[in-house]
Amino acid sequence: MKNVSRLFLLLLFLQSVTPSAYGINSIHTGTGLKTIVIDPGHGGSDKGGEGKNGLLEKDVALEVSLSLRQMMLNNLKINVVMTRDGDYDLSLKKRTDMANMSKGDLLISIHTGSSYSRDIKGIRIYYLDYEEVRKEFMVGPSNHEAEADNNGGGEDDVEIILRDMAISDFSNEGGHVAELIQKNLTEIIPDQNVILKSMPILIFRDVNMPSVMIEIGNLTNQDDMMRLKDRKYRDKVAMAILNAVKEYSRVNSGMVTR
Amino acid sequence: MKRYIFVFIFAVFTTGMVGYFALYYKGSENTRRVVSTPLSIDKRDVVLYFSSRDEENLVPEIRQINLKGTLEEQVAEVIRELINGSKDLINTIPDGVKVHGLKIGRDGILSIDFSRELRENHPGGSWSEMLTIYSIVDTVTGNFPDIKKVKMLIEGREIETLVGHIDTKRTLMEKRDIIMDDKMRKG
Numbered sequence: 415m416k417n418v419s420r421l422f423l424l425l426l427f428l429q430s431v432t433p434s435a436y437g438i439n440s441i442h443t444g445t446g447l448k449t450i451v452i453d454p455g456h457g458g459s460d461k462g463g464e465g466k467n468g469l470l471e472k473d474v475a476l477e478v479s480l481s482l483r484q485m486m487l488n489n490l491k492i493n494v495v496m497t498r499d500g501d502y503d504l505s506l507k508k509r510t511d512m513a514n515m516s517k518g519d520l521l522i523s524i525h526t527g528s529s530y531s532r533d534i535k536g537i538r539i540y541y542l543d544y545e546e547v548r549k550e551f552m553v554g555p556s557n558h559e560a561e562a563d564n565n566g567g568g569e570d571d572v573e574i575i576l577r578d579m580a581i582s583d584f585s586n587e588g589g590h591v592a593e594l595i596q597k598n599l600t601e602i603i604p605d606q607n608v609i610l611k612s613m614p615i616l617i618f619r620d621v622n623m624p625s626v627m628i629e630i631g632n633l634t635n636q637d638d639m640m641r642l643k644d645r646k647y648r649d650k651v652a653m654a655i656l657n658a659v660k661e662y663s664r665v666n667s668g669m670v671t672r
Numbered sequence: 673m674k675r676y677i678f679v680f681i682f683a684v685f686t687t688g689m690v691g692y693f694a695l696y697y698k699g700s701e702n703t704r705r706v707v708s709t710p711l712s713i714d715k716r717d718v719v720l721y722f723s724s725r726d727e728e729n730l731v732p733e734i735r736q737i738n739l740k741g742t743l744e745e746q747v748a749e750v751i752r753e754l755i756n757g758s759k760d761l762i763n764t765i766p767d768g769v770k771v772h773g774l775k776i777g778r779d780g781i782l783s784i785d786f787s788r789e790l791r792e793n794h795p796g797g798s799w800s801e802m803l804t805i806y807s808i809v810d811t812v813t814g815n816f817p818d819i820k821k822v823k824m825l826i827e828g829r830e831i832e833t834l835v836g837h838i839d840t841k842r843t844l845m846e847k848r849d850i851i852m853d854d855k856m857r858k859g
């Protein structure tokens with residue numbers, strides 16, 4: 415029984431992962447990107463960060479995500495899937511499942527930042543740190559659910575190799591998108607600090623597509639908080655992300671012509 | 673790196689023993705207090721990790737602490753010290769956090785059950801979340817080589833994330849590259 419379910423999982427896995435592990439044809443066919451998943455952070459009882467003036471991360475994230483979606487629909491021929499479009503709780507597991515089920519080519523998660531001290535400000539763009547994920551993989555599957563049901567059962571070698579290739583690919587692509595977003599943000603909002611960072615155990619390591627997470631300003635900083643309140647600033651951020659996605663899409667569709 | 677930590681712990685232990693015998697032969701009143709259980713080392717240098725002022729890295733702070741009793745009691749004491757905070761660096765544990773309990777299981781997995789304040793009083797950003805998590809993980813794994821991984825709980829329950837960005841359902845391993853000290857040594 416165990417083997418059957420393992421085989422089934424592997425098949426599911428191959429189906430969802432191999433296209434991008436080999437040749438990346440799900441991303442690079444036709445006009446480039448087909449489906450973009452936008453994920454507004456937090457929601458419902460999870461307010462996320464909170465500004466001194468009561469501005470909530472979950473609200474800013476949703477508003478920016480909705481305008482980004484509208485801009486994408488107006489400017490690109492693609493599907494846009496939102497993980498949430500209202501103010502309600504949504505687990506990370508559900509976000510990941512929704513993204514995978516929609517067979518997205520790119521996931522963009524929108525957040526605001528917060529720091530311990532009030533001086534720290536700026537935009538931060540995060541992508542998956544492949545080396546860090548790999549390190550944990552090599553240690554074995556004794557983490558996560560595997561820990562509870564079967565310790566040291568040993569993952570299938572093929573599965574490990576495929577997963578390894580896929581994660582490395584998603585990580586590279588995610589890093590590329592992150593750089594494009596940084597470039598476009600710096601162009602559109604030159605007086606804002608934009609930092610790139612790689613993270614080891616980001617929430618989206620289980621999604622089968624490249625992903626980035628953007629904290630579009632620090633709610634704990636007075637200047638940033640005022641900007642985040644301003645509709646013009648939020649639209650500029652969305653515009654920069656749209657332009658980055660456009661560029662990314664162009665590069666991808668270019669790659670398919672032989 | 674593991675070996676380095678081991679040598680460090682060994683050195684601390686040896687220093688402790690020498691100190692113990694020195695006191696013993698002096699015949700001071702302290703001797704009675706020093707002898708507790710054979711496992712315990714009275715005063716020990718521990719390395720606590722707090723955030724740098726720019727909130728980019730963790731920075732080590734060495735402190736002398738009395739460590740007594742079982743390994744679990746010693747770990748609890750070190751975490752208490754981390755919660756007490758630093759004078760010069762930025763605290764990564766919010767105000768009002770308590771440890772309800774902790775236990776070291778098989779395979780060297782340490783489970784720590786924190787009070788709800790760890791989440792409720794947290795500022796919330798993903799990098800602050802990183803700093804909080806790894807100040808705890810790196811502090812305990814760095815001082816106690818027997819601890820290989822850390823599992824964080826809040827009010828007795830497993831948490832998907834602390835404040836929304838980092839997967840804490842998994843057990844967590846040490847992460848040395850966010851420590852300023854290590855970075856400077858490598859660079």
Ligand SMILES: [Zn+2]
Nearest residue numbers: 455462525836
């Ligand atoms: Zn967030």
